[in-house]
Amino acid sequence: MDASSTHGADDNAGLVRRFGAVPAGLVLALFFALPLGALMVSAADDRGSAFVRLVRDPLVSSALANSLVLAVSAGTVSLAVGVPLAMALAAQAPGRRRWLLALLGVPLAFSGLVIAYGFILAFGRAGFVTSLLAGMGADPASVGSLIYTSAGLVLAYAYYLIPRVALMVYPAIANLDRRPLEAALTLGASPLRALFDVALRELWPSIAAAWCLVTSIALGTYGTALALAGTQINILPLLMYLKLSDGQTDFPLAAALSLVLMAVCTCVLALGECLARQRRD
Structure with a gap:
């Protein structure tokens, strides 16, 4: 490679270092x-x-509490x-795993309204699962x-949260060092004890x-809650809908209300980032 080519490559690298973040900065400015x-x-x-008015409105505190309970419950069920x-x-096996990972991503392609409609068709008052249970003696x-x-x-x-959990945790499990786990089993620990004392200590972040x-x-x-519950359940996204x-x-x-909801979500995400950083460190 001659000197002119090397100089041109250095110039391009310099431009990328100086202005490479400009498109991302513009997108961040326009859409955030x-x-x-x-x-x-x-x-x-x-x-x-x-x-x-937000502080004085009892509906806001109730909506915040209901939203936290609903989100924590859904997150915990999804994690379990x-x-x-x-x-x-x-x-x-690798071949089967690729197919399963592809299938696992299917629920992530559906919008909240589509998921709500599917649940109504399956578990609603005239849903096929409800009809099956009614045939077994349940009250439809x-x-x-x-x-x-x-x-x-x-x-x-x-x-649609379970696939997200599985896809996030799977790489950590796949890259887990099995030697400490095998050593614990060799020394007489039960599989459950080895899982909690060795594997989960590495995986918990x-x-x-x-x-x-x-x-x-x-x-x-927002969409799933609105389609299933309308405004009958008082949570922050639906309360914002009522105000508009x-x-x-x-x-x-x-x-x-939007700023409050964003602040709560940001705090939860910041907690997750701190925990993930502990794992990286």
């Missing part, structure tokens, strides 16, 4: 900074009275199913109404980070 600024301006209308699923994936009215409650929302959320991610997703989920409905448009309060 500007919308966030607009929210803050709207929430600050009338000297920030929206935040005063997703981690064993990731372990089962790691134990499969009682069984079919469960999907429209908070417990039904937890199950619907878990449908990844598991906790996955829980934080899916919990934050459940906090902000035709009957009572309240942009400042909706903006303040």
